[in-house]
Amino acid sequence: MSIHYTFPDGLQIRHATMADLHAVTELIIACDIVDFGKPDYSEDELRQNWQRANFQLATDAFVLHSAAGEIIGYTDICPSRGGIYINALTRVHPDYRQLNLDEALFEMAEAYACQRVTSAQVDATLSPLAWTISTDVKRLSLLEQRGYRSVNTEWRMEIDFHEPPLAPTWPEGIAVRQFVVGQDEQSVHQLIQEAFQDLRDYEYESFDDWQGWAFKHGNFQPALIPIITSGAEMIGVAWCYGFSDGGAWIYQLAIAQPWRKQGLGLQLLRQSFYMLYQHGIRNVGLTVDLQNVTGAARLYERAGMHLAERHDTCEKQLDCKKK
Structure with a gap:
């Protein structure tokens, strides 16, 4: 499925390949260091994401690169029972954030999600789900401006020994x-x-x-x-x-x-x-859904774990009916 979207300043978008694994990981780590003060991702984790069920790397992952070939942006989509996920790892390199490329990547991903559905010759109303961290005020504001609303919250909990x-x-x-x-x-x-x-x-x-x-x-x-x-x-x-x-x-x-x-x-x-x-x-972490019916968050607190980050899943309805 071809991509028809124009980015500014000669930047180009293409589908990712496994050869991009290291470069995309480095992009995510560069963003983590600026946003959270430390790296929080690895090649193994990205490889797992690219190999997960219902995901096709050749059609569902996108890299944004400069004229020199440097990968400076990433996003992907993945069908799920609750909708189509727009990856929490949608990232733009800190050196390029003044170009407001995050919004462009979200707009492109939403358009591609609709294109994917309509090309299958079906009428559908999609629910893209975008995951974000609560301390990323700019990302939350962007999602709200694009019509997303928070539908679920997870806590990242940690304990130090x-x-x-x-x-x-x-x-x-x-x-x-x-x-x-x-x-x-x-x-x-x-x-x-x-x-x-x-x-x-x-x-x-x-x-x-x-x-x-x-x-x-x-x-x-x-x-x-x-x-x-x-x-x-x-x-x-x-x-x-x-x-x-x-x-x-x-x-x-x-x-x-x-x-x-x-x-x-x-x-x-x-x-x-x-x-x-x-x-x-010496440090252990996990995530827990606050709507978990087993009361897992309270269990982890009793074990001495504390809230490190709050993650929100945001949803937006997209009307993708064929015209």
Whole structure:
């Protein structure tokens, strides 16, 4: 699908390729340093985004480059059950922000989303979803001006370890062990999908889609993934990655539904902290949907985590009916 959009000052837009992975990552990191004071992204994370289900790199990702070929802007779209996402990683290099290219990228992405739907010979009203951080006042203002409204809020929560964290205390009959490669993959996938099925807008991931990102991450280490069991039954898991800078991220934490409200979530979180600390980790983060029906945010606060950032998902209705 061709792109018909003109940017100022000789800048050109094209579809991204895997060869752009490093340059786009460097763009995002440059923006993070200016906006948040530190880098907060990696090539592995971008590669995962580009390999996620329902996403086609050759048609859904866009890079904006200068006449010299330098990549100075990025955005992408991805179909989902709730609409089409316009990536939170829509970025413009700090040296080019005076050109108001963020708005141009959003306008282009919205137009492309409609083009994608109408080319499929269907009538539709799209709901593009744009994710932004609450401290990015300019981005929030831009989205409001373009007719977006906040429909969901997530917290990024963190904890810093200045001393060894508390070890967990397990009820009688509950055991803990680490993930075993070649044994636990299917069971962990099933546990996570069943545990998350009551979360708002959660989309079921097939085993192939889930393992496509879970095990390809460059920081996958079985020793950092605690599993809790009752007899032969797997009842909880925390999917964690540790990073070389001394930080870690808990991507998924799940307790089987029949075992909830018994304090196991708090103990599993403490087990994760304890294991990560033993491997040199001193900062752990995660995100939580504030509409999570399990009350996860309160659980994380009880474990000592604090609010680091607020992320808002903003929605806008686009009428893409064929004329």
